[in-house]
Amino acid sequence: MGKFIISTRKNGEFQFNLKATNGQVILSSEGYSSKAGCQNGIESVRKNAQDDSKFERLTAKDGRSYFNLKATNGQIIGSSQMYESDNGMEKGIESVKNNAPNASVEEELD
Helix, strand or coil, rough: CEEEEEEEEECEEEEEEEEEECCCEEEECCCCCCCHHHHHHHHHHHCCCCCCCHHEEEEECCEEEEEEEEECCCCCCECCCCCHHHHHHHHHHHHHHCCCCCCCEECCCC
């Protein structure tokens, strides 16, 4: 089962990473000013990860693929790592869909 890890950035903002069962980060959030905001972001991932239309598939300038997960309001909730192929990116999206709904939440706060 996957897990969300809440941590703090050097600037004091909170962020989360969704890790797959193998420990690989499959989705990273932007910064949040409060832990409650970060927790709301996690709930938004749980809700939106089941809707394929919420995944924005993109190509970076260097040709690698990545995706953003967007909320109903169009705001980006999380972004993926860079993938060498579209196939890898699609596997990453499937991993988010499979792991997000039941992922546990852990904190690694400084």
